Amino acid sequence: MGGTRSASQSAAKAQSPASGKAALAAWIGSALEYYDFFIYGSAAALVFARIIFPADDPSMATLLSLATFGVAYVARPLGAFVMGYIGDVFGRKVVMLLTLLGMGICTFIIGLMPTYDQIGIWAPIALVSLRICQGLAVAGEQSGATSMTIEHAPEGRRAFFSSFTLAGTQGGQVLATAVFLPLFALPDDQLLSWGWRIPFLLSIVVMAIAWWIRRSLPEPDAFEEEREQGTKDNPLKALFALGYLPDVVRVLLAAFASVTSTLATIYALNYGVETMGVSRTTMLTMLICANLVALVAIPAWAAVADRIGRKPVFIIGSLGSALMIWPFIWSITQTNVPMIYVTGILMSGVVYSAYSGSAFALFSEQFETKIRLSGMAIGTQFGFAMGGFAPTIAAALAGPGLTHWVPVAIFGCLTSTVAAISAFSMRETFRAPLSALGRNR
Template sequence: MTHQPAAPIGATPVPQGKPRKAALAAWIGSALEYYDFFIYGTAAALVFGQIFFPTSAPATGTLLALATFGVGYLARPVGAFVLGHVGDKFGRKRVLVFTLLLMGISTFLVGCLPTYSQIGAAAPVMLVTLRLLQGLSAAGEQASANSMTLEHSPAHRRGYYTSFTLNGTQAGQLLATAVFLPIAALPKEQLLSWGWRVPFWLSALVAVAGLVIRRKLEETPVFQQAVADNAVAKLPLAVLLSDHWRDVLRVVAAAVIASVSTIFTVYALSYAVNTVGLDRSTMLWVGVLANAVALVAIPLWATLSDRIGRKPVFMTGAAGCAVLIFAYLWSISSANYALIFIFGVLTLGVVYSAANGIWPSFYGEMFSTRVRLSGTAIGTQIGFAIGGFSPTIATAIAGPNGTNWLGVAIFTAALCVVPLVAAATARETHKMPTEDLGAKPGEPSPASVAVPV
């Protein structure tokens, strides 16, 4: 007979979680949310330079278009501070519903924008404004979904269940790429006039479907316990920056691993199509296949992390990406489609999934319930901001002719070293009870804390 650990004296017993329902809601919501986010990156790589920056030289127009992709990441740290506070003080569910609505509306409006030829410089200004709103939404999306799922999960399967958030993200990226396949095949005139708008308009359906799903979510058991015990922090940021600042910095450094994804999906696509002259549809299929493989690889890596720990799996992913990015960019420069598919799938579909699939549990387990959403959101979004501008930096490194792929590979590998070191310094938490997460050695369980701060 299995016995549940006793609740601290004076504390409300933790209600039983619903991990499957939480994981499904996180998967669907993240898939819908990141469909919106990634169609912007695809459009920035393929068409935005010609639509919103037509007066610039082709290389400069591409650089400016990719910069607008990075701008969305500037808003993420701001959104993380605000939405992190709301989620830790008022609950995870409110953030989940708000972020989905904001992303859906702002993405739909991108598809309605007039072009530079119609209203001049106001067009790219409006584009950047909507991109900032996308960034605000994304800032709270994954952190709230991760916190929701982690806090519903049994301790021995937190890695597996929380991986569904990132699995949904990959599904959203897969869907975004797949939607662009028939669009990219349109004649250039139709692509640049109305074709590129269709994926953005579809976000209206995304927002409605996601809202229905997320409104049915229940708040997490440990957050309900914190409310019942009057242990919710009045100022979560004060607690976070006072007691957990080292872990926030650690998450910032570890989250730089997201640069691999943006280099792969945005820079490498632009390099292949605009510089090497490879077929646009074929390169989009590389992303589709890699993300399809990731859908299987992510939960497998996450399950392994539940058995052997978060650190070895995450570090394997970071180190592997540092090596394979050389092979992938070289295969593009060689215009060898067979090698492009092989190394593309290995890089993004298999190896990157090792780090990507387990960071929801790895980062979330560094913090207590009182500051988990804030800590995860702020740490990841600052790190992701670096990843957001990586394609712009990589394009600049590639030079005016865009041929210096080796320099880009070295730059990307250097970025992979940062999360590798950060993970090596972290504490292993995969066997720790959920109520004890965030406690420093020798301190009592955070679940026993009943004094609001």
């Protein structure tokens, strides 16, 4: 029965127009998520410490501001259980619409929020509350989008189609940085009063576009077949009853590779501008260039992962990032602008893209259809929590004045190495048909 289903699914998928639409829906939703997260990260690194928290101790205000970036990652594991259940029981599309609304609405409200001078301690409380809501909402975004694209994709091209989920993160970061770039050229009084609000308010436009694309997206055949069979298992119970706990842990540890991303964006932005005196324009323009390169590099690496396997490409990305974090942070300490561009683009745009092009295919293909979204969501969201708190951990490791960069580089190097080792221990899945994916297939 499994072979017959596999053949019918492969034939259908090869001709399905939904493959491209699912990839586009994944791209635009992921772009919104990372537009929202990057504008928040930029504001946390350069703005919120000055307007949301007490100004008595600037170093502590910076640490607290960066910590709010990580708060959403505390809520994301809880959201992963909720969104995973909804996605595996009611459908991938339901999750993709819920995450879109939750993330977009919270971001818009942050743009309307009063400052510390206006409402005192309620300002940071409101900010943290909205970040928690964002974390709960976004927990199923990448897992839902990846499950949708994997299950719609033609056999032999699942990594390529699923790579649009993480390619969208680059698109979102480019858009967010492009919006913030002219605003950071404003005088401080204008930036801190109204300028920083504009990117948050504009998120409503991206949300509307993503909603329009996603609302007519069909559920994948693989999910519909599971639903037609009338399976009543709770996917969260089935995930552990079927012996997938080791796979969840492997995904969790492999997701530590995300530390490189937040160190290269949020921490490096704060460290470069506030500590080393590199201009905001230089750092933001470098990030735009790196992400533009990644827009091409991610699907290219994904195509390689479809030909030679997910694991080799993932390991290249993780270990390459473990090496490149050293010259990148060092170049910032030297305020060497050409080296910042070269090392930043090489690390974030080229090397890290190998991880981005292979990771979500590798992660999602460890699980069978009826528990795919739950397994991936729980594993990645617990693992991504390390990436979410990476800027705060790095700031603490750097010490007073954020002057000690070597411990930060060691931290980034170790987490990427752990991710590579974990990926090495996973099942290679690039030749397996969709119906054969999972521990017990």
